[in-house]
Amino acid sequence: MSEAAQTASVPEISDEVAIQIIGMHKWYGQFHVLKDINLTVRRGERIVVCGPSGSGKSTMIRCINRLEEHQQGQIIVDDIELTGNLKNIDAIRREVGMCFQHFNLFPHLTVLENCTLAPIWVRKVPKAEAEETAMEFLEKVRIPEQANKYPGQLSGGQQQRVAIARSLCMNPRIMLFDEPTSALDPEMIAEVLEVMVNLAETGMTMICVTHEMGFARKVANRVIFMDGGEIIEQNEPEEFFNNPQSERTQKFLSQILAH
Amino acid sequence: MSDMTQGNAPGQHYPPGQHPDMPPPPGTVGFVGWLRNNLFSSIPNSILTILAIYLLYAAIPPILGWAFFNADFEGASRTDCTAAGACWALIDVRGKQFLYGFYPDEELWRVYVAGFILLLAILPVLFDKIPFRKLLFANTILLPVTGFFLLSGTSGSPEAILPTVETPQWGGLLLTMVIGVTGIVASLPIGIALALGRRSNMPVVRTMCVTFIEFVRGVPLITILFMSSVMVPLFLPEGVNFDKLLRCLIGVSLFSAAYMAEVIRGGLQAIPKGQYEAAAAMGLSFWKMMYFIILPQALRIVIPGIVNTFIGLFKDTSLVLIIGLFDLLGIAKTVVTDANWIGLIHESYAFVAVIYWIFCFGMSRYSIWLEAKLHTGHKR
Ligand SMILES: Nc1ncnc2c1ncn2[C@@H]1O[C@H](COP(=O)(O)OP(=O)(O)OP(=O)(O)O)[C@@H](O)[C@H]1O
Ligand SMILES: [Mg+2]
Numbered sequence: 001m002s003e004a005a006q007t008a009s010v011p012e013i014s015d016e017v018a019i020q021i022i023g024m025h026k027w028y029g030q031f032h033v034l035k036d037i038n039l040t041v042r043r044g045e046r047i048v049v050c051g052p053s054g055s056g057k058s059t060m061i062r063c064i065n066r067l068e069e070h071q072q073g074q075i076i077v078d079d080i081e082l083t084g085n086l087k088n089i090d091a092i093r094r095e096v097g098m099c100f101q102h103f104n105l106f107p108h109l110t111v112l113e114n115c116t117l118a119p120i121w122v123r124k125v126p127k128a129e130a131e132e133t134a135m136e137f138l139e140k141v142r143i144p145e146q147a148n149k150y151p152g153q154l155s156g157g158q159q160q161r162v163a164i165a166r167s168l169c170m171n172p173r174i175m176l177f178d179e180p181t182s183a184l185d186p187e188m189i190a191e192v193l194e195v196m197v198n199l200a201e202t203g204m205t206m207i208c209v210t211h212e213m214g215f216a217r218k219v220a221n222r223v224i225f226m227d228g229g230e231i232i233e234q235n236e237p238e239e240f241f242n243n244p245q246s247e248r249t250q251k252f253l254s255q256i257l258a259h
Numbered sequence: 260m261s262d263m264t265q266g267n268a269p270g271q272h273y274p275p276g277q278h279p280d281m282p283p284p285p286g287t288v289g290f291v292g293w294l295r296n297n298l299f300s301s302i303p304n305s306i307l308t309i310l311a312i313y314l315l316y317a318a319i320p321p322i323l324g325w326a327f328f329n330a331d332f333e334g335a336s337r338t339d340c341t342a343a344g345a346c347w348a349l350i351d352v353r354g355k356q357f358l359y360g361f362y363p364d365e366e367l368w369r370v371y372v373a374g375f376i377l378l379l380a381i382l383p384v385l386f387d388k389i390p391f392r393k394l395l396f397a398n399t400i401l402l403p404v405t406g407f408f409l410l411s412g413t414s415g416s417p418e419a420i421l422p423t424v425e426t427p428q429w430g431g432l433l434l435t436m437v438i439g440v441t442g443i444v445a446s447l448p449i450g451i452a453l454a455l456g457r458r459s460n461m462p463v464v465r466t467m468c469v470t471f472i473e474f475v476r477g478v479p480l481i482t483i484l485f486m487s488s489v490m491v492p493l494f495l496p497e498g499v500n501f502d503k504l505l506r507c508l509i510g511v512s513l514f515s516a517a518y519m520a521e522v523i524r525g526g527l528q529a530i531p532k533g534q535y536e537a538a539a540a541m542g543l544s545f546w547k548m549m550y551f552i553i554l555p556q557a558l559r560i561v562i563p564g565i566v567n568t569f570i571g572l573f574k575d576t577s578l579v580l581i582i583g584l585f586d587l588l589g590i591a592k593t594v595v596t597d598a599n600w601i602g603l604i605h606e607s608y609a610f611v612a613v614i615y616w617i618f619c620f621g622m623s624r625y626s627i628w629l630e631a632k633l634h635t636g637h638k639r
Pocket of ligand 2: 057058179
């Protein structure tokens with residue numbers, strides 16, 4: 001992505017808290033992956049998380065919808081605390097959409113069925129209505145003509161756009177993205193980022209793990225830098241890129257901006 | 260031919276972009292080309308082809324001669340068979356027994372009706388674009404009940420519409436089908452449950468499933484049948500007598516369920532973690548995730564293994580002979596002990612083999628068709 005930092009026209013952020021993480025720790029066996037994570041995300045905020053490989057970025061956002069379990073501290077999403085309580089987990093997952101690096105579309109279902117499955121069976125939306133909504137979102141990501149194909153018949157960029165549409169069909173209040181473009185070729189990255197920028201413009205609360213710094217400059221309110229399982233630094237994108245505080249951030253930025 | 264070779268004349272050149280379409284060189288397409296490519300592509304291949312042709316020549320005429328050209332098709336006992344070949348009069352006279360065992364003649368209509376219901380019940384399971392599918396499915400679901408009452412009867416009194424026919428009177432293909440179909444229908448869901456249990460993260464469930472699977476897989480089916488027919492009554496209180504066939508059905512179902520579980524577990528293991536995560540992230544509960552996302556993909560992968568288990572199960576039903584039930588093979592064995600037909604083992608077993616083969620081959624072809632149909636061009 002180019003460094004041209006035109007900021008997208010994005011709505012105001014409200015004071016309402018969407019996600020609050022307080023003193024959260026996580027271990028994989030003996031391995032301390034996340035150390036004392038504290039983070040408050042307000043509704044409508046768009047956060048980009050970056051950091052070197054293995055720093056715990058994926059693990060952190062996967063804790064937010066309980067794909068991973070944290071062992072200490074609190075995670076509160078939409079005023080619901082994530083505990084072992086299955087009801088809370090279900091409630092949170094209904095409100096939080098997620099897109100993965102490898103899309104994870106269901107290969108045995110058509111694009112349309114991928115998009116309508118959860119609304120029909122989790123939200124209990126009538127089938128016709130779910131299909132209508134799905135077509136709307138497929139139009140927003142500009143692939144309505146692929147609705148009856150199977151995921152295996154689409155390009156990577158198209159698949160990721162379907163995955164985004166699929167999450168949006170559940171009408172989530174928060175979207176998590178885990179490196180949505182890093183498995184894609186450059187020309188496909190652009191089409192997916194465009195969809196994400198459009199999404200940001202609707203005022204969606206977003207947390208994106210990505211190394212697309214152009215995207216970060218354009219839509220993020222805040223960039224978070226993680227290393228070794230800790231949040232090292234967070235700042236507004238301009239400040240973050242032009243005036244990084246810690247040495248590790250500087251080193252990381254010089255590495256990814258070098259190529 | 261001449262202009263064809265002319266087109267291929269060596270050294271003929273055209274300006275770039277002007278090259279016309281030409282026919283392929285002679286002998287590379289059509290029948291001759293096929294022979295050359297497939298049967299005589301190299302010296303070892305040619306030798307094998309010739310050898311195979313010779314073997315077919317040596318084997319097929321005598322078999323056809325025995326089974327058809329030199330065979331007798333009618334007669335009342337084996338002394339009526341004078342030709343050198345097979346004595347199919349046996350099948351002609353004893354065919355009923357092969358098909359129904361000792362089911363009373365005047366009640367045979369019930370077997371035909373049951374067979375027809377079974378056929379109707381299978382259709383909607385096999386083909387999803389069949390008319391009246393919902394109606395047919397209702398019939399499928401009711402089959403265990405309707406089939407049971409049709410075949411075994413509702414009342415002991417002979418005036419009843421469906422007088423009782425005790426299960427020891429069932430036999431032949433009827434018995435084979437009853438055991439085979441029950442085993443197939445029961446083993447798939449039990450197998451799925453066991454496979455999921457074995458992958459569960461609840462230690463109690465997992466241990467129970469593993470123990471069951473490993474125990475059942477570790478002993479021969481004969482042992483299980485034997486235990487169910489000889490040992491189980493020892494543990495039942497005096498006077499409680501539950502049907503030998505029923506015990507055998509349970510034994511066969513559980514036995515094949517253990518194998519089925521391992522086949523299905525193989526399919527479950529092939530599903531990438533991302534599928535579970537995507538489903539969970541969308542808020543699908545465990546059972547919905549399994550039903551809509553995981554099992555359809557896992558089962559599709561292991562269709563060959565599932566059908567393989569079905570075929571094995573269908574043929575293994577012949578082991579019930581050991582506990583005194585006369586299935587198709589059991590009948591084949593007893594029929595030739597009759598003084599009239601003594602010694603006609605070839606005919607008897609050949610007939611039974613053909614019947615088994617028709618069913619097993621049918622299952623195999625269906626699985627190939629299903630795989631092709633489900634191959635929706637998706638890759639991972
Ligand atoms: N299931 C697991 N069991 C044990 N260790 C794990 C597991 N998943 C991740 N880890 C480890 O946790 C650390 C953080 O992993 P994570 O996937 O969150 O990193 P990341 O910042 O997303 O890296 P990347 O940019 O490569 O995706 C890594 O060192 C990884 O090896
Ligand atoms: Mg990651």
